[in-house]
Amino acid sequence: MANGSLSWQENLAAARQIAAMLSSAEPSSARPVLLRPEALNQQDTVPHLTVFVGTTGNTLSEAATAARFFARYLALFILSNCGT
Numbered sequence: 001m002a003n004g005s006l007s008w009q010e011n012l013a014a015a016r017q018i019a020a021m022l023s024s025a026e027p028s029s030a031r032p033v034l035l036r037p038e039a040l041n042q043q044d045t046v047p048h049l050t051v052f053v054g055t056t057g058n059t060l061s062e063a064a065t066a067a068r069f070f071a072r073y074l075a076l077f078i079l080s081n082c083g084t
Contacts, residue, residue: 014077015049021073029069 015033022030040050053070054063 011049014081018049018074018077021077022070025073026069029066 012033012035019030019033051070053067058066
């Protein structure tokens with residue numbers, strides 16, 4: 001950790017680990033993790049992870065199901081990496 005907070009490299013590693021968990025559970029559930037030049041307010045809070053759920057091709061119900069699926073695996077990631 002850099003200065004008590006995560007570096008962008010650690011954020012990227014965490015994002016890739018979460019994506020791998022999702023893909024392991026459901027192979028088509030996650031697109032690859034991408035680095036973008038846009039900040040999306042990530043400069044304001046560290047650690048920070050921006051997640052997009054659903055597309056214009058999904059129904060609201062499909063997006064809600066995907067969000068719950070992601071939340072489940074995010075919680076597992078947090079519990080396995082941060083302890084309780």
